[in-house]
Amino acid sequence: MAAKEILVVDDEVGIRELLSEILFDEGYRVHLAENAIQARDFRNRQVPDLVLLDIWMPDTDGVSLLKEWVRQNLLTMPVIMMSGHGTIETALEATRIGAVDFLEKPIALQKLLDAVAKAIRGGEMPNNCQIPASGGRMVKLGKTNVWEVVEKFPLPLDLPLREARDHFDSLYFNYHMHKENGNITRVAQNAGLERTHLYRKLKQLDVKFVKKGLDES
Structure with missing residues (x-):
């Protein structure tokens, strides 16, 4: 390789x-x-x-x-x-x-x-990579069906890039906050961010979180 x-x-x-x-x-x-x-x-x-x-x-x-x-x-x-x-x-x-x-x-x-x-x-994006689509279905991502992903992925892709990124970031961090039960330390590790940066990001995106007990490992 x-x-x-x-x-x-x-x-x-x-x-x-x-x-x-x-x-x-x-x-x-x-x-x-x-x-x-x-x-x-x-x-x-x-x-x-x-x-x-x-x-x-x-x-x-x-x-x-x-x-x-x-x-x-x-x-x-x-x-x-x-x-x-x-x-x-x-x-x-x-x-x-x-x-x-x-x-x-x-x-x-x-x-x-x-x-x-x-x-x-x-x-890295392997040819047989699968991305979750709306309704919980999976869409295979390959060279010939990229538009299928664009059409089904639940994001407003017709917005300006910065606004579309905000929608994605909100979806991303809400997912990880739910997955880790609000544990900021683990969410920061998953996202590869410092906790101070993560707090700012969550506040900026208006992602709700409860501070009590969030730093427990």
Whole structure:
């Protein structure tokens, strides 16, 4: 099986080299870009399995590049944002736009590897994958029946992307809150979010939860 390919975009050479060494040792093929120009050039040539994208860069920041890829329909791979100066608002904005996760620098080794593995697993879509459709039925997802999924998946897909994402996020977090009986710790683990980020997200989406006993493992 071919090694998964990861594009690391960061203007700090030390960060690029460190992430490259770590990911290479884990069996990934790593490509490096020091700015948005190089990242654009790489994405125009091929689609990596994952992008690790720094937010604060001198020419074009990571959030702007993420928005650009969305507008151009080039966000076809999972993107994890990174920042040593990011705020919760920035992290939430990035995930609303399309990023799958946010890592705060300095990044703990195990947290990095867990986030990378989870993002790549989430980006894989086998030809015989099944997605729940309305009414509890299953729809097989293959190259020839994607529109069947679009027609049956219970989301308002004719809305602008940001509004459609809000509907999906609400459905996603309501499902996990119900599944874990309101246990914030387990929901945060399932979603790959810090609990502080999760609280903000639930409040933003108006997902109801009872705080009493939620932190019990």
